[in-house]
Amino acid sequence: xxxxxxxxxxxxxxxxxxxxxxxxxxxxKAEIISVDSRQVYRYxxxxxxxxxxxxxxxxxxxxxDIADPDEKFTVSDFAEKTSQTVRRIIxxxxxxxxxxxxPFYYNAxxxxxxxxxxxxxxxxxxxxxxxxxxxxxxxxxxxxxQVDPVSAxxxxxxxxxxxxxxxxxFDLTGKAASEIFKTGEKRDYGFDVLYxxxxxxxxxxFSRIAIRLEEEFSSGFPEEVEWLLKNGFDERFxxxxxxxxxxxxxxxxxxxxxxxxxxxxxxxxxxFCRRQQTWFKKFSPAVWFDxxxxxxxxxxxxxxxxxxxxxxVSQ
RNA sequence: GGUGGAAUGGCCGAGUGGUCAAUGGCAACAGACUGUAAAUCUGUCGACGGGAGUCUACCAUGGUUCAAAUCCAUGUUCCACCA
Numbered sequence: 001x002x003x004x005x006x007x008x009x010x011x012x013x014x015x016x017x018x019x020x021x022x023x024x025x026x027x028x029k030a031e032i033i034s035v036d037s038r039q040v041y042r043y044x045x046x047x048x049x050x051x052x053x054x055x056x057x058x059x060x061x062x063x064x065d066i067a068d069p070d071e072k073f074t075v076s077d078f079a080e081k082t083s084q085t086v087r088r089i090i091x092x093x094x095x096x097x098x099x100x101x102x103p104f105y106y107n108a109x110x111x112x113x114x115x116x117x118x119x120x121x122x123x124x125x126x127x128x129x130x131x132x133x134x135x136x137x138x139x140x141x142x143x144x145x146q147v148d149p150v151s152a153x154x155x156x157x158x159x160x161x162x163x164x165x166x167x168x169x170f171d172l173t174g175k176a177a178s179e180i181f182k183t184g185e186k187r188d189y190g191f192d193v194l195y196x197x198x199x200x201x202x203x204x205x206f207s208r209i210a211i212r213l214e215e216e217f218s219s220g221f222p223e224e225v226e227w228l229l230k231n232g233f234d235e236r237f238x239x240x241x242x243x244x245x246x247x248x249x250x251x252x253x254x255x256x257x258x259x260x261x262x263x264x265x266x267x268x269x270x271x272f273c274r275r276q277q278t279w280f281k282k283f284s285p286a287v288w289f290d291x292x293x294x295x296x297x298x299x300x301x302x303x304x305x306x307x308x309x310x311x312x313v314s315q
Numbered sequence: 316g317g318u319g320g321a322a323u324g325g326c327c328g329a330g331u332g333g334u335c336a337a338u339g340g341c342a343a344c345a346g347a348c349u350g351u352a353a354a355u356c357u358g359u360c361g362a363c364g365g366g367a368g369u370c371u372a373c374c375a376u377g378g379u380u381c382a383a384a385u386c387c388a389u390g391u392u393c394c395a396c397c398a
Contacts, residue, residue, distance in 0.1 A: 037351095047353095048353085072350090072351080073351090074351070074352095075350055075352075076350040077350075078350090079350090102352070102353080103352085104348075104352045105352080107349085108349080108350085113348095113349055114349055114350075115349060118349070118350065120350055125351090155347095155356085156347085156356055156357055158355090158356060158357080159347090159348090159357080160355075161351070161352095161355045161356080162348075162349095162355070162356075165350085177349080181349065184349095187349095237351095238351045238353095238354060239351090239353085239354095241351090241354065242353040242354080243353045244353085245353085246353090267341085270342095270343095274343095274344080275346095275348095275352090275353090276353095278347085278348095279348085
């Protein structure tokens with residue numbers, strides 16, 4: 001099978017992906033695919049650091065503003081929709097440029113990590129989460145041990161979400177999730193990705209995170225969350241549990257002062273930044289550039305061209 | 316000047332004779348990740364050592380005791396109240 005070469009610009013939050021992506025996309029005449037689990041939602045603009053509309057008129061951006069915050073939108077949706085979008089871009093003789101910081105989504109898109117057939121059912125899920133709440137996480141884990149000991153072994157008993165999901169899969173299919181993972185068919189979208197990683201010393205990353213959040217907090221982020229709440233988009237919906245959103249909801253509910261919400265948001269974003277880096281370490285092939293001194297644009301453009309021409313550039 | 320209270324590991328903070336290298340939280344660091352992923356979860360966290368363990372630690376000094384972060388004395392600093 002002939003794999004389609006594509007390029008993804010990765011890196012931790014606030015490293016400077018967006019700025020560079022615009023410049024590169026202009027020179028390459030590329031269209032940008034946002035790989036960002038929160039930018040897919042409408043009305044969540046400031047807190048997700050979404051690119052401005054004026055830029056979006058210059059360069060087409062995909063996978064932004066495609067769902068409402070109370071809508072279910074999953075990795076699977078992302079991967080399916082993105083792969084179709086990319087096919088269309090390529091048919092138009094344009095170049096897709098992946099840009100974003102959601103490692104899990106890259107994993108689904110480029111590493112054939114998802115199984116083809118995996119059902120899900122809100123009701124079953126809710127049933128188990130309720131059970132965990134009333135009877136404790138341990139009980140849930142013990143149940144899993146009975147139907148799917150391999151998954152139970154792998155999953156920590158406190159990880160209620162994953163234990164729930166494993167039980168959900170068993171209920172819906174009658175088969176152990178671990179078994180399906182092992183033997184089932186994977187979704188391979190046929191891409192041959194080259195990751196271009198942008199990095200900075202962590203200290204610098206952390207201070208950029210703080211600066212960015214301070215700016216967002218003083219330029220409309222609290223009001224954005226107020227608007228969302230007023231329109232019924234609250235913490236019941238997962239997107240609103242995101243960085244800054246969760247904290248600003250607590251601010252609007254009077255549980256946190258504004259500066260406390262800011263501090264908490266900064267802390268949680270730093271933790272997220274570390275998690276992203278843990279994922280990215282395993283992404284390959286990848287070429288990393290420290291962009292704290294220079295943005296390495298010329299080198300990056302060159303690498304991209306070569307990879308798209310089918311050369312092996314992963315050194 | 317008087318009276319009362321407090322000083323604990325990077326920070327906050329529990330501990331009031333042995334089971335204490337010291338609960339917990341934060342920060343920091345490492346990690347897991349199959350349709351919620353900016354979600355969810357785990358581990359490490361005084362120093363040296365692979366480990367058994369050894370050493371240094373709860374403001375300072377001295378003391379009581381088989382044994383002190385915990386008791387006593389003195390000193391230092393801080394807080395509160397009264398002058």
